[in-house]
Amino acid sequence: MDRKNPAWNKRTYHLVQMLTLVRPPLAAAFAAVLLSFKQTPSVLRQESPFVLILCAILLILVELSDLLDGILARRAGVVSEWGATLDPYADSISRITVYWALAYRGFAMALVPLIMACRDVTVAYSRVILARSGRSVSAKRSGKIKAEVQSVGSVLILLGPFYWAYTGKWTIHTLSWIVIVVTAASVVEYVAAAISASKAARKEVK
DSSP: OOTTOHHHHHHHHHHHHHHHHTHHHHHHHHHHHHHTOOSOHHHHHHHOHHHHHHHHHHHHHHHHHHHHHHHHHHHHTOOOHHHHHHHHHHHHHHHHHHHHHHHHTTSSOTHHHHHHHHHHHHHHHHHHHHHHTTOOOSOOHHHHHHHHHHHHHHHHHHTHHHHHHHHOTHHHHHHHHHHHHHHHHTHHHHHHHHHHHHHHHHHHHO
């Protein structure tokens, strides 16, 4: 593959954007399937286990798109600030949708999607400050760790009905709190960077 070929780069760039933008619809499909069945999680596993399996497949597709768009963008050399902005937006919408559906159906604590939403709003404002200061808005290390924990956590939480008989439902609160703590902690790096950028901007004005 010739990375210097403009036509190839353009096609690859659009493919990366498609992989990013497909996440919210996949998450919406996950929520629609999970919410379409009214049984409790335990009864759902007994009567309609295929629903949980289908939801797990949709979750895996969401996370695969998140993994592949980054790898493809870096290897093809089509990384851009637009992509760095669009990617976390798609992540936020898709993961909040997933965790809202899980919480609504009793798989996770309702506090999880709330903390996720508050964190993402705070990070979004931090990114605005960074962008105005000419700083990069790409994901930071803590954000990537948060994404990994949320990704693995969503699958483990969804599959809870398959192992609750052996572990008990304490895993609902344990996994929920792990996601909450990691999500809340990940905001610190972004806020610190925004504060630093603001201070630097004020010094330049003076």
